[in-house]
Amino acid sequence: MKTSKKIGTETRAAEQATTIIGIAGGTGSGKSTFTNRLKRAFGDAITVIYHDNYYKPHDDLTLEERRTINYDHPDALDTDLLVRHLEELRAGRAVDCPTYDFTQHTRAKKTVAIQPSRVIIVEGILIFQDARLRDLFDIKIYVEADADERILRRVARDIRERGRSLESVINQYLTTVKPMHYLYVEPTKTFADLILNSGRNDVAFDVMKTKIEALLGEG
Ligand SMILES: Nc1ncnc2c1ncn2[C@@H]1O[C@H](COP(=O)(O)OP(=O)(O)O)[C@@H](O)[C@H]1O
């Protein structure tokens, strides 16, 4: 959207333009739930990138040492690489996206080829914290949920899907997740164009679905 340039009465660049949508919010707020619902609705017509896949690898450390890292500080993520990948995708080139293994606290071996498309969604807790990322986003959405609901969901999800114990989730939440949320995540709500009340909000989903259909020329 930002690259559109008038050529006579036509807006040729706009016809080719890519729209990048950022979806932020605290851990357990429902970002992935909302993002994945849009992905299911549009399939390969849209591209989704998760900032979580850009956590730095730390293969030099033992698993025990990796467990103690502050993963809610912006320095834990290779945001430089994400910025480069978004620029590549916006230029119409595919990228090899890293993948992340939460059970091992490091990158997984495989990478995934991500294809460019007219609409790219980027999801993550800290994506509005980085000015370069903010500048790349045409639409910024923040998913809101009460802290008690977010931690309850996170406990259940991390034990079920990320190989964590109840004790480790509680300890991590109190020592890093909660303080970093109030330092680096919550303040970025101010950058949002839209604030969603829950990732399972049907009205918000319909609004974004209609918007994306229009961007794809399906409206
Ligand atoms: N509104 C909601 N009500 C109940 N559970 C929810 C809601 N939104 C998300 N969840 C659940 O909470 C967990 C965390 O949601 P997720 O979308 O992964 O959050 P995030 O990506 O923001 O960390 C998931 O198991 C999801 O199914």
Ligand SMILES: Nc1ccn([C@@H]2O[C@H](COP(=O)(O)O)[C@@H](O)[C@H]2O)c(=O)n1
């Ligand atoms: N090795 C890691 C890396 C990250 N985390 C946590 O993931 C959270 C962000 O992902 P959400 O899907 O919950 O938004 C973040 O709060 C990190 O604490 C982790 O636990 N282990």
